[in-house]
Amino acid sequence: MLKAKPFVKWAGGKRQIIDKLLKHVPIEYNTYYEPFVGGGALLFELSPKNAVINDSNKELINVYKMISTDNGYEEVVKLLNNYEKKHSEKFFYQIRNIDKDKKKFEKLTDAERAARTIYLNKACFNGLYRVNSKGEFNVPFNKKTKINTYDSQNMILAYVYFQANNIKMLSVDFEEAVKDAKKGDFIYFDPPYDSENKDTFNSYTEDGFGKDEQIRLAKVYKELADRGCYVMLSNHNTTLINELYKDYNINVITAKRNINSKGEKRGAVEEVIITNYTIDLSLED
Numbered sequence: 001m002l003k004a005k006p007f008v009k010w011a012g013g014k015r016q017i018i019d020k021l022l023k024h025v026p027i028e029y030n031t032y033y034e035p036f037v038g039g040g041a042l043l044f045e046l047s048p049k050n051a052v053i054n055d056s057n058k059e060l061i062n063v064y065k066m067i068s069t070d071n072g073y074e075e076v077v078k079l080l081n082n083y084e085k086k087h088s089e090k091f092f093y094q095i096r097n098i099d100k101d102k103k104k105f106e107k108l109t110d111a112e113r114a115a116r117t118i119y120l121n122k123a124c125f126n127g128l129y130r131v132n133s134k135g136e137f138n139v140p141f142n143k144k145t146k147i148n149t150y151d152s153q154n155m156i157l158a159y160v161y162f163q164a165n166n167i168k169m170l171s172v173d174f175e176e177a178v179k180d181a182k183k184g185d186f187i188y189f190d191p192p193y194d195s196e197n198k199d200t201f202n203s204y205t206e207d208g209f210g211k212d213e214q215i216r217l218a219k220v221y222k223e224l225a226d227r228g229c230y231v232m233l234s235n236h237n238t239t240l241i242n243e244l245y246k247d248y249n250i251n252v253i254t255a256k257r258n259i260n261s262k263g264e265k266r267g268a269v270e271e272v273i274i275t276n277y278t279i280d281l282s283l284e285d
Helices: 015-022 041-046 058-067 072-088 089-100 102-106 108-124 152-164 211-226 239-244
Strands: 031-033 049-053 166-170 188-189 230-236 248-256 267-275
Touching: 015 041, 015 230, 015 248, 015 267, 031 041, 049 058, 049 239, 058 072, 058 108, 058 152, 058 166, 072 089, 072 108, 072 152, 089 102, 089 108, 188 211, 211 230, 239 267
Parallel strands: 031 049, 031 188, 049 166, 188 230
Antiparallel strands: 230 267, 248 267
16 A cells, blocks of 8 residues: 655654664554654554644644645645746745744745745755744755655645544644553654754754753653553664663664754764563564
């Protein structure tokens, strides 16, 4: 069966390590929760019938909401077709700078906001989503004279998936997003990564995700584990993360990172996949 794939490029996207993640997914579970959904690589790969997806980035969640409805989908695609025709450096900055005028931005329809987010994602440098302290998108133009803002087959597959299944979409704090999780549910945490240095790209919302947030997330992880949920988490293989999750199963993997504002910082990094349950990986080979 054909499945949708991520249609936006997102910092920390999981397409590179999707096969490694799948080896750690429980065989059976009830509702799937993804509190930091980002591009949704694991969501689309698993295609659960019941899911709660969340992201602190309201513009991203608005994109998913629009693609999941008849009118929203049609309007977004129509706008993107128009944007592709108008695409130029001048047009890019016209669209980008809308959020500098708060009144103008607030007048945008949800479909216009969604199309803007997708267009900027495809037309900006390296597919970054970054905002300044005022919440204004500030990634420069990628200098491409022609762009494809979406793959029509893939976009239809995403629309069909959202339509056919029970997918709740939120933009709240990660702790709030999992408050209703019950025994037997599966939660996948893919937060902004911890770092031993400050080069990690985690500026994709106005508020960063520092040490205090990592500690709070670890507490939520424990609460869910104690509740009888299946909990899986991805992060960098750092001292802090190993300390916070020392009571759980820590699997070290290597991953390739493509999003970083500094090109030379991209490359292989050590990550961890942490679970509160055990899967016999010898059966996978």
